[in-house]
Amino acid sequence: MTAVDAQTVVVGAGAIGSATAYWLAERGQKDVLVVEQYDLGHGNGASQDHSRAIRHSYHDNAYGRLTQAAFDNWDRLVAESGQQVLLRTGGVEIGLKGTEGEEMIARYRKVLDDQGHAYERWDNARLAERYPQWRIDEPADVTYSRDMGLVDIGKAGQTHRALAAALGVTFRPRTRAVRVESLADAVRVHTADGGSVVARHVVVAAGAWSDDILAEVGQTWRTTISQEQVAYFVPRVLRDFTPEAFPVWGWYGPTLFYGFPVYGEVAVKIARDMSGRFVTHETRSMEPVAEETELLEAFLRERLPDAAGFELYSKTCIYDMPPDRNFVIDAMPGHPRVVVGVGAGHAAKFAGLFGEILSQLVVEGRSQHPIEAFAADRPALTDPSFRPVFGL
Ligand SMILES: Cc1cc2nc3c(=O)[nH]c(=O)nc-3n(C[C@H](O)[C@H](O)[C@H](O)COP(=O)(O)OP(=O)(O)OC[C@H]3O[C@@H](n4cnc5c(N)ncnc54)[C@H](O)[C@@H]3O)c2cc1C
Secondary structure, three states, X not given: OOOOOEEEEEEOOOHHHXXXXXXXXXXXXXXXXXXXXXXXXXXXXOOOOOOEEEOOOOOOHHHHHHHHHHHHHHHHHHHHHOOOOEEOOOEEEEEEOOOHHHHHHHHHHHHHHHHOOOOEEEOHHHHHHHOOOXXXXXXXXXXXXXXXXXXXXXXHHHHHHHHHHHOOOEEEXXXXXXXXXXXXXXXXXXXXXXXXXXXXXXXXXXXXXXXXHHOOOOOOOOOEEEEEEEEEEEOOOHHHHOOOOOOEEEEEOOOOEEEEOOOOOOOEEEEEOOOOOEEOOOOOOOOOOHHHHHHHHHHHHHHOHHXXXXXXXXXXEEEEEOOOOOOEEEEEOOEEEEEEEEOOOOOHHHHHHHHHHHXXXXXXXXXXXXXXXXXXXXXXXXXXXXOOOOOO
């Protein structure tokens, strides 16, 4: 048997890699090494911000079947660490009647029904009564969910890393993995400094950089990277946008806008999903695009005028999207010791659960959670003629 330097190497200390490291140690692995190309908690990836939306409503039951376990996983982390990484602020999802938004709301509500999650169906009057901050004259269809809220994704990553380190996990920042090589009964992870580490398993949680690592170990798909942007605005009426007074929200339509009450900054946050700005690591910019912030501000002015004070700042971020924008949670075909987790630009709410499942795939070779839909050899990933779809 090949001698190893570590039981498992995790490539990437973002939300998913950090959770995986914690859960591997929680499962008794004493020798876990996490390599991260940047500093821990850096802002170049997808996991460095104050808030990410979490909800039970989804466009497909493949995700709906996992949301309760995701909430339970976060509740367990809060109990374990004393860190408040999950806030159930309540949430509203709004679609204007007679528009694409109404169809989307209905599709998301079907998953709530199928999975037996409670919600309320509101009209304009009920919305105005509970959340008078909204300006909507057109007839709207609204779903209110008590459990909807936010995950503090930056704090969640820090918390998983703190608990993992306390359980003996080693984090090696500023160490870039450049190649993963499958051996007979182990894997070798080559690093940019010319070194390498041999382990029984490797978990690749490299987000938008996954293609750089997976190409040699059975990857058949290409990851599309889109540059996304969020904006923080200081509300004109601050107390009306506290988490007690204002929910996490989604506005469904041709453009999917979403936002958060005042959290992390003395400002509300707004963004839209899937800007369509496709980039590479070379063309990706950390400089916010003014037109994008203007678009978000215009939405606030029209729909939440009291939130539309001055811009505090905007920041960019990146989605890592397989061709069907579904997760990849699996061992690589033909490389059973190479386990991969890809969040497809909507996995923060599931990051803790991702870690739990990926650790199960490493330690037990299987998971009790329903992840068949996220197989690495599904047609959308193996069929070169598959036409990419990135809507949620
Ligand atoms: C603007 C925006 C809004 C979002 N909103 C939501 C939301 O509301 N709800 C939700 O659920 N999700 C949301 N998401 C998605 C969510 O944030 C991501 O799915 C999640 O953070 C992905 O985590 P990750 O660990 O896979 O990726 P990352 O955080 O990008 O981590 C990958 C890590 O791997 C490291 N790495 C890569 N290659 C190497 C290498 N070769 N060697 C060493 N290290 C390497 C990188 O440096 C990075 O730290 C949003 C994403 C964005 C961008």
